[in-house]
Amino acid sequence: xxxxxxxxxxxxxxxxxxxxxxxxxxxxxxxxxxxxxxxxxxxxxxxxxxxxxxxxxxxxxxxxxxxxxxxxxxxxxxxxxxxxxxxxxxxxxxxxxxxxxxxxxxxxxxxxxxxxxxxxxxxxxxxxxxxxxxxxxxxxxxxxxxxxxxxxxxxxxxxxxxxxxxxxxxxxxxxxxxxxxxxxxxxxxxxxxxxxxxxxxxxxxxxxxxxxxxxxxxxxxxxxxxxxxxxxxxxxxxxxxxxxxxxxxxxxxxxxxxxxxxxxxxxxxxxxxxxxxxxxxxxxxxxxxxxxxxxxxxxxxxxxxxxxxxxxxxxxxxxxxxxxxxxxxxxxxxxxxxxxxxxxxxxxxxxxxxxxxxxxxxxxxxxxxxxxxxxxxxxxxxxxxxxxxxxxxxxxxxxxxxxxxxxxxxxxxxxxxxxxxxxxxxxxxxxxxxxxxxxxxxxxxxxxxxxxxxxxxxxxxxxxxxxxxxxxxxxxxxxxxxxxxxxxxxxxxxxxxxxxxxxxxxxxxxxxxxxxxxxxxxxxxxxxxxxxxxxxxxxxxxxxxxxxxxxxxxxxxxxxxxxxxxxxxxxxxxxxxxxxxxxxxxxxxxxxxxxxxxxxxxxxxxxxxxxxxxxxxxxxxxxxxxxxxxxxxxxxxxxxxxxxxxxxxxxxxxxxxxxxxxxxxxxxxxxxxxxxxxxxxxxxxxxxxxxxxxxxxxxxxxxxxxxxxxxxxxxxxxxxxxxxxxxxxxxxxxxxxxxxxxxxxxxxxxxxxxxxxxxxxxxxxxxxxxxxxxxxxxxxxxxxxxxxxxxxxxxxxxxxxxxxxxxxxxxxxxxxxxxxxxxxxxxxxxxxxxxxxxxxxxxxxxxxxxxxxxxxxxxxxxxxxxxxxxxxxxxxxxxxxxxxxx
Amino acid sequence: xxxxxxxxxxxxxxxxxxxxxxxxxxxxxxxxxxxxxxxxxxxxxxxxxxxxxxxxxxxxxxxxxxxxxxxxxxxxxxxxxxxxxxxxxxxxxxxxxxxxxxxxxxxxx
Numbered sequence: 001x002x003x004x005x006x007x008x009x010x011x012x013x014x015x016x017x018x019x020x021x022x023x024x025x026x027x028x029x030x031x032x033x034x035x036x037x038x039x040x041x042x043x044x045x046x047x048x049x050x051x052x053x054x055x056x057x058x059x060x061x062x063x064x065x066x067x068x069x070x071x072x073x074x075x076x077x078x079x080x081x082x083x084x085x086x087x088x089x090x091x092x093x094x095x096x097x098x099x100x101x102x103x104x105x106x107x108x109x110x111x112x113x114x115x116x117x118x119x120x121x122x123x124x125x126x127x128x129x130x131x132x133x134x135x136x137x138x139x140x141x142x143x144x145x146x147x148x149x150x151x152x153x154x155x156x157x158x159x160x161x162x163x164x165x166x167x168x169x170x171x172x173x174x175x176x177x178x179x180x181x182x183x184x185x186x187x188x189x190x191x192x193x194x195x196x197x198x199x200x201x202x203x204x205x206x207x208x209x210x211x212x213x214x215x216x217x218x219x220x221x222x223x224x225x226x227x228x229x230x231x232x233x234x235x236x237x238x239x240x241x242x243x244x245x246x247x248x249x250x251x252x253x254x255x256x257x258x259x260x261x262x263x264x265x266x267x268x269x270x271x272x273x274x275x276x277x278x279x280x281x282x283x284x285x286x287x288x289x290x291x292x293x294x295x296x297x298x299x300x301x302x303x304x305x306x307x308x309x310x311x312x313x314x315x316x317x318x319x320x321x322x323x324x325x326x327x328x329x330x331x332x333x334x335x336x337x338x339x340x341x342x343x344x345x346x347x348x349x350x351x352x353x354x355x356x357x358x359x360x361x362x363x364x365x366x367x368x369x370x371x372x373x374x375x376x377x378x379x380x381x382x383x384x385x386x387x388x389x390x391x392x393x394x395x396x397x398x399x400x401x402x403x404x405x406x407x408x409x410x411x412x413x414x415x416x417x418x419x420x421x422x423x424x425x426x427x428x429x430x431x432x433x434x435x436x437x438x439x440x441x442x443x444x445x446x447x448x449x450x451x452x453x454x455x456x457x458x459x460x461x462x463x464x465x466x467x468x469x470x471x472x473x474x475x476x477x478x479x480x481x482x483x484x485x486x487x488x489x490x491x492x493x494x495x496x497x498x499x500x501x502x503x504x505x506x507x508x509x510x511x512x513x514x515x516x517x518x519x520x521x522x523x524x525x526x527x528x529x530x531x532x533x534x535x536x537x538x539x540x541x542x543x544x545x546x547x548x549x550x551x552x553x554x555x556x557x558x559x560x561x562x563x564x565x566x567x568x569x570x571x572x573x574x575x576x577x578x579x580x581x582x583x584x585x586x587x588x589x590x591x592x593x594x595x596x597x598x599x600x601x602x603x604x605x606x607x608x609x610x611x612x613x614x615x616x617x618x619x620x621x622x623x624x625x626x627x628x629x630x631x632x633x634x635x636x637x638x639x640x641x642x643x644x645x646x647x648x649x650x651x652x653x654x655x656x657x658x659x660x661x662x663x664x665x666x667x668x669x670x671x672x673x674x675x676x677x678x679x680x681x682x683x684x685x686x687x688x689x690x691x692x693x694x695x696x697x698x699x700x701x702x703x704x705x706x707x708x709x710x711x712x713x714x715x716x717x718x719x720x721x722x723x724x725x726x727x728x729x730x731x732x733x734x735x736x737x738x739x740x741x742x743x744x745x746x747x748x749x750x751x752x753x754x755x756x757x758x759x760x761x762x763x764x765x766x767x768x769x770x771x772x773x774x775x776x777x778x779x780x781x782x783x784x785x786x787x788x789x790x791x792x793x794x795x796x797x798x799x800x801x802x803x804x805x806x807x808x809x810x811x812x813x814x815x816x817x818x819x820x821x822x823x824x825x826x827x828x829x830x831x832x833x834x835x836x837x838x839x840x841x842x843x844x845x846x847x848x849x850x851x852x853x854x855x856x857x858x859x860x861x862x863x864x865x866x867x868x869x870x871x872x873x874x875x876x877x878x879x880x881x882x883x884x885x886x
Numbered sequence: 887x888x889x890x891x892x893x894x895x896x897x898x899x900x901x902x903x904x905x906x907x908x909x910x911x912x913x914x915x916x917x918x919x920x921x922x923x924x925x926x927x928x929x930x931x932x933x934x935x936x937x938x939x940x941x942x943x944x945x946x947x948x949x950x951x952x953x954x955x956x957x958x959x960x961x962x963x964x965x966x967x968x969x970x971x972x973x974x975x976x977x978x979x980x981x982x983x984x985x986x987x988x989x990x991x992x993x994x995x
Binding site for chain 1: 912913914915918931932933936937940960961962
């Protein structure tokens with residue numbers, strides 16, 4: 001009851017302020033009346049009585065404020081009043097306000113955008129039931145397990161309430177005549193949806209009972225995005241027939257928009273039961289092979305079981321499995337449970353490291369914006385000395401004034417936050433529209449949520465304090481008398497020193513940002529010049545997968561031979577060849593290499609090599625140089641002795657100081673693996689990523705080791721587009737239903753490899769641009785301000801005959817000195833911190849001299865340009881006018 | 887009489903609660919009553935009286951009603967709530983403990 005009354009009173013005070021105020025007024029009037037009456041009774045005259053009563057009562061306005069404070073809504077009233085006042089003050093100097101809001105908007109926007117991304121990838125749990133109970137299983141460094149092992153782990157453990165297996169595969173989906181797509185889908189065990197506790201948007205999901213009999217349940221669940229884009233969001237889609245890799249499936253459900261499987265960065269198009277693998281991947285036997293580590297596992301802990309207990313129990317299971325099948329499970333390590341979402345947890349390390357760097361840089365941008373604004377506020381504060389002195393002298397408390405000045409900063413920061421959020425929203429929206437130049441449907445829907453909002457609010461408060469507190473404290477610490485009397489006398493107060501520090505800090509931070517971003521951009525430039533092991537110019541390629549389309553090996557071989565023959569005679573073709581998959585594209589094959597007669601030395605590093613299946617003509621098509629020996633040719637057929645080309649790195653590492661030609665090696669882990677003869681050596685290249693260390697590679701004739709995954713590479717004298725459409729036509733003339741992918745130039749195919757570098761360069765490069773912009777704004781504002789302050793002095797000097805150059809020196813000398821100090825400090829700090837960046841740089845030292853020189857030059861030019869306009873105003877000052885004005 | 891004694895911090899609440907526990911009173915009357923009863927030793931400053939009244943009202947110890955005052959003006963009359971009575975008891979006990987303790991120290995030897 002009491003609390004209810006208290007609350008009602010608070011509300012009344014807040015929303016019926018005028019009523020409460022008038023009540024207080026009449027209460028005080030009542031006091032006056034009674035006091036006057038008492039005074040009259042004690043014999044005073046009417047005039048005296050009224051006067052004495054008034055004096056006894058004291059300052060009414062003060063009571064009103066104190067009463068409001070006592071009622072607990074005072075802070076709110078004060079805040080509203082301060083905000084109104086701040087609005088007026090800011091409205092009076094629109095240029096300052098706009099500059100401040102833009103500055104803070106850039107800073108806050110950059111941070112909000114980055115945080116949205118980080119939130120999505122690292123912080124937000126999967127959109128499933130009780131995500132904290134879900135774990136990915138990792139064995140050693142690998143998330144891959146064989147399907148039989150999965151079944152055993154699922155059945156033999158007593159700590160998981162459920163364990164599902166999944167495999168993310170690229171599959172052909174045909175939704176109607178001529179509408180064939182090559183898409184990423186999940187093959188999942190029947191308990192997958194149940195385990196996650198998710199519900200469909202339309203129709204239903206398949207369950208455990210529909211994943212028992214092999215090939216019996218051709219059911220497909222569509223992703224929301226797939227349903228929207230490929231089925232025109234048709235609600236009658238349930239029951240429709242589609243083809244997956246040429247096999248008939250029935251659509252039974254559509255997932256909700258926010259459910260994108262259990263990997264955060266991949267946005268799958270559909271899910272099919274694991275028991276359909278024999279139909280979907282014709283000829284594959286991996287469901288029954290303990291050798292083939294093809295599935296990922298995700299499990300849910302039983303209630304009350306800790307992660308450590310579960311790991312211990314799973315350890316017993318895997319050790320038992322290693323014991324039961326020592327040969328098959330040679331590579332099976334103890335199981336670790338990790339947070340799911342980023343390929344088990346494998347991507348989390350690099351993503352976190354990158355995110356930390358980007359967050360750090362974004363933080364620097366915000367810091368820079370704050371320093372900038374603090375400088376501006378400080379400059380303004382000395383303009384407002386008189387105002388502040390007046391308010392102090394009529395009795396405003398310093399705390400009250402500081403609060404009022406901070407309210408102004410808060411208002412600026414809040415407007416900046418709104419501008420920044422719009423900017424961030426725009427940025428993420430652009431990201432959403434942006435289709436990454438790669439095959440994987442990356443999940444780029446960066447939608448902000450409550451934690452983003454919270455983060456932005458927090459940023460706003462931090463910003464307010466960072467940029468507002470120092471100027472507010474500084475400007476309210478005044479000697480009243482000189483401040484009231486005149487400005488000019490006391491120019492060299494402490495605020496000047498403070499402003500100097502801010503200029504130095506501002507230039508320093510800009511320098512650090514600039515160096516960082518230039519390093520990353522130069523590294524991208526460098527990445528484009530790295531020796532790839534092939535020549536990406538003037539060459540195009542087209543890929544398809546014969547296996548997925550149901551070709552047997554014999555038909556596939558025939559198709560490959562005839563296509564190569566046909567393509568070789570197309571106009572403009574200088575050379576053509578086949579390879580299963582171009583280096584630096586997704587979808588790597590690796591195989592163990594052991595040189596015959598040279599047992600693996602103890603402590604010898606990895607002998608796993610990238611394995612490619614090529615046809616004669618590939619080397620010339622791709623532009624890979626042959627360094628020794630011969631290329632493979634048509635005589636290296638299925639019945640001829642197995643041969644191979646190896647790369648320079650393999651020779652250097654496994655056959656140092658020997659002639660590699662004529663040596664033989666076994667390709668594969670077991671004794672039965674085929675033995676190949678080395679007939680040629682090709683140049684080393686990059687195979688998985690541009691930043692990788694030199695790695696082994698082996699090229700085996702596709703005639704001797706068939707692979708249905710086919711990429712045809714053509715070196716051409718035609719335009720890329722023409723050449724690609726010729727290629728496309730050639731394939732479709734032979735099989736009109738064949739879905740093609742990676743139809744692009746070899747340069748375009750590097751997109752995946754360049755993605756990290758481009759991404760980093762894009763983000764950090766734009767931060768660098770923002771830094772330069774902020775530095776320019778800051779310098780411009782400060783120079784303009786100091787010239788404005790000194791226009792009278794400059795006028796006098798010019799009237800006394802000072803030359804333009806002398807005026808310029810006067811105006812710019814101090815600024816130039818401060819900028820130099822800032823640049824030097826920034827360079828030193830950047831040098832000290834640059835090691836952090838080295839992980840993201842290709843072929844550029846984090847102390848690259850050119851970058852540092854370039855940054856210095858750029859900053860110098862920018863500060864010069866920024867000071868140019870105000871400085872010109874200084875030398876055009878008309879002495880007569882400025883002197884008259886004051 | 888010398889300078890009126892400033893009220894010890896926190897005792898004003900006690901004085902107000904005690905004063906209006908007898909009958910509802912308006913601000914002026916409360917101040918006068920405290921002055922009279924304390925034989926002009928305690929002077930309640932208006933600057934602290936009204937904020938204190940508002941604070942007590944916010945805490946729910948007292949409630950206010952508008953009614954006619956002696957000279958036919960509308961005046962705000964304060965009276966204790968049930969919670970206020972409890973609070974008064976607690977503050978009186980506290981005060982007695984405190985003043986007793988101070989007395990002991992002052993009278994010592």
